[in-house]
Amino acid sequence: MSTSKKWSDLTMQTIAKERATPPFDIRKMSIEQHGSEKDLIKKEKFMLEAARDPVFYSSDIYDLTKDQIRERTMQRIQKLAHYVTSESVDDFQKRMELMSLLDPGLWTRLGVHYGLFLGALRSGCTPNQFSYWMEKGVIGCKEMFGCFGMTELAHGSNVAGLETTATFDEQTDEFVIHTPNLGATKWWIGGAAHTATHCSVFAQLVVKGKKHGTKTFVVPLRDPKTFNLLPGINIGDIGKKMGRDGIDNGYIQFTNVRIPRAFMLMKHTQVTRDGEVREPPLQQLTYGALLQGRTAMVADSANTAKKALTISIRYAAVRRQFKSDAKAELETQILDYPIHQRRLMPLLAQSVAFGFTALELQRLYDETSNAIEALEPGDPNLNATIEMLKETHATSAGLKAFCTWATLETIDKSRQACGGHGYSSYNGFANMYADFAVHCTWEGDNTILALQAGRSLISSYQDAREGKKLSSGTGYLNNIEKVLAGKCPSDAALDTLDGIDAGWATVAAHAVKKAADDYEARIKAGRSKEQAFEDCSQVRFVAASIHTSGYIFRQFRHAVERLESRGDGVKEHLEILAKFYGLWQMEEKAAFFLRSAWLSPAQMDAVQAKVTEYCAKTREFAIPLIDSFALSDHVLNSPIGRYDGDIYREYFNMVRKNNPQLKGHPYFEKLIKPFIFRETPEMEDYDEAIGIDDEIEEIKQDREEAEAEAKANEDK
Template identity: 50%
Template structure:
């Protein structure tokens, strides 16, 4: 099963080798994170950056990516600190620099960090996902052939810039290009922040530390203000838009290729969702087979948590979701790599570009949906797993409270799902045009007047994968068509395109969610065909549980479109009970197939040998053993030994006189 999940024995062995390498390196000690300060965390993380930088220079990109995907489970905050340089900063260079610019920055150490470390200056205090609204300006000065980078207002302060506070020497700054008084949109400029030899701030650059966050304290997010900072004209990345020394601005023919870097980020977040969910479930399932609570008969040992139906209901469907995400992540990855390969080839034959761009758009939309819903799904998995540990889930030593705090930011950055491409697909379907495979269900529903429904009440029919696939297709198509209809209604009421999109935003979000479920299920089913025979029974169970559980959570949709009757929904629920009980028998093996070592799991409650209490106690016992309470003399003793005199004021003459009256 492990080989199947990982995508082959070779990849499994490689992953195992990375885990071993990291475990043996004292720098990667992670079980004491709860005890060390923000400053120590930051410093230790930099030491790891230093160490990993050599790997970057010496290993293949693919191998390095695989290693980073293991590291991202072990130490998500490190992953971000390193990723800012290699993914965002270097990614911006790759995507937006001309060949000679790229060569120039490579020579300065832009990849290997020999000479410079980069950060990525997009977001501002007052501006997040709306890049077009950024306020920082880059004004061209033809007299000196320079750009002047400037922060005109407080809200234009670059904000959340990872690596800015402590690490970076250079920043890829997103700013409004202004030439001859005219604005030409947001472009990217490489701005030196610190002198690499002294680490002194460059003139006009002000930087501060964003400080404590909910998680990922490993990365030193900072704010940056520029006061008329001058850079050579050639520091603007000019692969697309170009500015000549005489001030002429040359716009590119196609500006869409910037998609690439964003998609890569999303693809890795889908993988990360699957991987982090694997870790959370390993902890929760292992603990639930050790922890006992309440005995069924007096004198008998208490029952294991995982033998309670309510606990199975909580965890086992999450196991099915994790498999669905893992397979979807693998597919996204493959797809992305193949598009990138074609794109690189396409550089030679210009006429291929358009066709690749079409595919890129579709992948863009699917990856946006998968990113949004898989990160939400994973966050829910972490939280459910954490809650399933009872009170111990609240401890910083059991692994999941920190996992939540680290992961939750995935749900925020890089935005929310896109509906526009789905809307376009609905239009295509109406016109009878061919559809990409993952929205092919639309064709069935757009034109037909008779809606499909589940014809048989037999459990085997209601809960078969064939029925469930049709059911989810029906619900997704319904939601997409509904959103398209609301858009048209809004347009008819006279709203312009943007306003009409806003008016149906809830319906669009809902449609994207339903489409993503259908996509996850369809891909899971397609995987079954290629799966090794001994695994198939289990995989079918997992796929069926994924489909029935998510359907029962959205039962209103299935009832509303008339696919299932209330009785059939009830049958689904019984099927979920049966599947939970069935899969529970193999639950321990299934989490073992995720193949993470105790080092990666990094939770005493999720250890392989089940010796959870001793390990947990050993870890906690390291906290200040029996030292005297530091504030006993100053605070506690005065409290315990104080005396309170009742307040009785002097007797007033006026009261005595009053009495006499």
């Protein structure tokens, strides 16, 4: 198409130039961010397979209806099920990490079965119970597909408050599962509307008229051969959601549904044949499943932020608008405007920081899981393991909250940075935002998780004060007096990882101390522990926010420091990004750096100036850096984010393909024609037509005459 050549040539040449002399080895930069070359190669293989597989065709995805997306998702599940049984767990998890980026609804729909339902069985079944469900086919989704029945219409996060009941019927040796009122309807249950045959139902255990708290029960929902609902089961579709339409969320109401006693998960609490309830001797270590979800979400935050930025920054490199110099031949690439760098470059550094943090969190998670699995009854490592679990739990809570928030913001800022084209569905941001948004809500509302992290920081602070040595995550609290008194020694300190790190330590220490002091003051004032925590929730929140920024900076810093300087530019450029992230976050939270006096007012100006400099510096290698994120055009599914820069032609073609012109006008005869050729109904002057005013006048005159006559008669 000759008329498109001008722009194709220009944009493709422009981006090629950006790649001509990368200051680092792109492949090696990519390997570091993927953890290992093996993992990078795996991801490339998965991407290639998906790009070639017709079931993963995605160019038409933005125009599909909810119902069409659900079918497409089911087709993709069929394809992926092959790998569940043929691939190692680790490989399949890596594959799913990619799927989450490619098709978040698909990831959720499989995750409901493999993560939530199977996870509930794993953590709640006795060995015999688990064998039973294995034989039934739970691993390969054979004749069964699970869903996870926790939340109810009127209850979300407060599991103890759920109202569904599971009443033991001693006579028949069964539990009766029942939804007592509308608010107790199971709600938001992913997979319930169209996919699931079984549900792990959270319900109040009732035995001999006594409540024993919320336990888990496997309840069959449908006959797998016909998919007819079983007696007493009422399921409906929850319908349209903000995003992730590929997952069929539903509601479930149980009307006295009977299940065998053995369908209660009895690893912990047990109910015997004659109705004795045996409580577990130890508190359950049920954090594990939560941790896995959060770890996955931090990785997804990094990956999704990189995806959004790949699109917006490649677009900024090839989009030209206005001339900075009137004599220039071409308009300026918008990425060359300082303000556009300010919009995107800090987010770019942040996405890389999140990536390294996700790798570290995965390591921490693996270590913690292994330690838990290795525990024996009466193990001397029990306390140490519980401590480790608590720390990982608190760290992951803060990371889940702040990384998902920051990534949601990154998506929308990327969209805005693409101007009008960002608002077209075909460039991907609309779906990306709508799909990602739920990360801030599920598996723990972000605000609640941030408060949990803040609560744990208060307790760490108290531990440190009592002389306990804290591990690296909160290590800055070990030597708190000195850390609190810290000050930025000079502008030069802001140019070093050590210097920036010291700043975060001091400011986080101040924030944690303030939260702890406020909390303790409330306790002294006679408030209960819970009340005191509520009272100081805002300062707890701030403490968690600052601690988490510092924590992310430190993970990034350590990743850089572990690298050798190999002459390939990788370590040096990651170090630039680490400092950039640390300083930019310092600017974002400058009030607390000034408040604690770590920064003087003049130093705050220096931080701002440095951040602007880092924006310009990072812009220079932004395109090679983005290439190292290794996201295929198929995964991006966004013509303005194409690798080769031929954005306008591809965007135009995608729009045209998905909106064929030859269909004719959908409603001209029906709606447009009657509108533009309508007769405006003239309001007739009914008063005049009826002649009402003359008539009124006549009546008036008649009356007056009659009255005058009457009067004359009277006078007579």
